[in-house]
Amino acid sequence: MNAFDMSIQTWLVHIAASSVTFTHVVHAIADFYIAKGVIPLAILWAIWFKAGESQRWRREMVVAILLSGFIAFLLGRLFALTLPFRLRPLYDPTIHLTFPLADETGKFLRMWSSFPSDHAALWMAIAFGIFLVWRWIGVLAILHCILFVCLPRVYLGMHYPTDVIGGSAIGALSAWILTREPLRRRFAPLFVRFMEYWPAVGYMLAFVLFFELATMFDEPRLIASYVIKAL
Template identity: 50%
Template sequence: MNSFDLSIETYLSNIHFGHFATLSIQAIDNLYTFKGLVLIPVLWWMWFQQDECHEWRREMVLATLVSGIVALLVGRLLTHWLPFRVRPVYDTELHLRFASGEIKDAVLTNWSSFPSDHAMLWMAVATGIFLMSRRVGVLALLYTALFICLPRAYLGFHYPTDLLVGAAVGIAITLIMTRDAIRVRYATPVLRWTERHPAPAATLAFILCLQLVTQFDELRKLASGVMKHL
């Protein structure tokens, strides 16, 4: 355990709010409403803006969604490839008491803490928003840091370095995927297809955004259940 992570987690574990405030922080962390259901609608709003840049903006929205999928996939792969790291709340050697209390989540227990897939996914999306609108993007980045990343450190689900590395990787993925030379190779053809086939495009967009909001959790559980019975 490095001193940076240990000092911050020790400090956060010693912060005690009232019962209602603690429940509020837990709700913010647990509910999809406070994650993707805040950021994904911003992308829809940007998609339907009509001005001289609307075609470029729609390509950027598509590129941002793809960046989010890539970030989530990379995050899940890294948790399997990198050495396993126990989450702070489950590390008995730390002797810290977190606001999350005694939780028994088999998924989190067996899921490496490093890096944070939450930070990776939603920082990737927030970065895409920032590239389209600096003013809205700054708010999106701040929201992601304060309402998605910070609660996970406070509740003991991640170390600060889990979140910082995840955020950095997510930002880097979006910066790469939205570059003109790369974006036009996939976003432009997809945009042309959506213009020719608006009905199936809207249907697929809804399904994709729903899965991003829930971080493909139900699909993962379904796949895990199938694999166990094979």
């Protein structure tokens, strides 16, 4: 662990030792989907349905933001699989830190590399995309990502600070690139027209997509892990 990670992680562990109630609250925030993705995704629905002269532009931005979140999530997983394996702080005995609720937090994470955080990548992409459309709401969305997605995962030992910083950078960069007009205009209008011409099918598929995003594709990932083990 580098000095930057060590100083922050040690400080957070000392906070954890001072309040059991606070630790349980943080653990609940880290687990609950509504604390992570449901709120920013609900904001995207508000952006989509907001009336006004620039409604089509906003809808194109929503499409680009969703795609950037999906790509950021995939990039986070790709980097975790291809970069040198980094043991999560929760399992690393060399750092000599005892994390709160370790038995409950780290049941399924031992074989998953710590860097980068795919949670930070996905939700920072969504938050930064919201910022590009609604500035003050976007600031709140970014703060929400930092306080309710990134910090709890560092506090509980699931990630190092640099893991969530790296994931956040991937997410913000993905959102910035895919929302640029020259690139956005190549794919977003097609999806907007599809939603306008076939709303029943479009909103049905949108519901499924938002559900999977909110749950971080838990079920598809679980199915994939079973298939890999079976093979």
